[in-house]
Amino acid sequence: MASRARASSANELAAIIESDVSLDNHKTINSLLLAIPEVPRLMVACAIQNLGAVRCYFDRNQKAMVETPDGNTQMRAIAFLAAYRDGLPTQTSVAINLGERGRENGGALTVDEAMAASPALRAKLRAMLDGAEQKALKQADPPA
Numbered sequence: 598m599a600s601r602a603r604a605s606s607a608n609e610l611a612a613i614i615e616s617d618v619s620l621d622n623h624k625t626i627n628s629l630l631l632a633i634p635e636v637p638r639l640m641v642a643c644a645i646q647n648l649g650a651v652r653c654y655f656d657r658n659q660k661a662m663v664e665t666p667d668g669n670t671q672m673r674a675i676a677f678l679a680a681y682r683d684g685l686p687t688q689t690s691v692a693i694n695l696g697e698r699g700r701e702n703g704g705a706l707t708v709d710e711a712m713a714a715s716p717a718l719r720a721k722l723r724a725m726l727d728g729a730e731q732k733a734l735k736q737a738d739p740p741a
Contacts, residue, residue: 607639627716641681647674 599709614620621628630636649671677723712719 607643610635610639629714641678644674644677647671648678651675707733 610633620629620632623632647670650667651664652667653664655661693734706714712722
């Protein structure tokens with residue numbers, strides 16, 4: 598079996614991932630994608646290939662297959678590449694109701710349960726804490 602590091606196409610990588618039992622413990626698509634470092638490279642390669650996408654149809658007058666540019670696919674590839682060129686595309690906002698009792702006791706998620714279930718929530722809280730620490734450091738040492 599080839600290693601994931603040697604996968605050169607999306608189909609080859611998909612076959613390897615399908616048989617790799619070490620990836621079975623991922624509960625979300627995002628966590629699975631984060632565990633596979635080849636995915637971003639293959640996504641960009643696929644988008645670049647789609648810049649030259651064509652449609653084929655049989656032309657009865659010419660009695661041959663004719664290729665024409667597939668504008669919809671090409672524009673989607675352009676939009677994808679342009680969105681990532683300038684940074685991450687717009688991310689989905691998720692509202693989470695938190696409580697004290699927890700899901701097992703019939704209540705809303707506790708903070709611990711919500712953080713365990715949401716990589717996006719952990720990232721947002723981490724960024725907020727980093728920002729708060731930077732502000733606290735600036736306030737503690739005012740410029741002379």
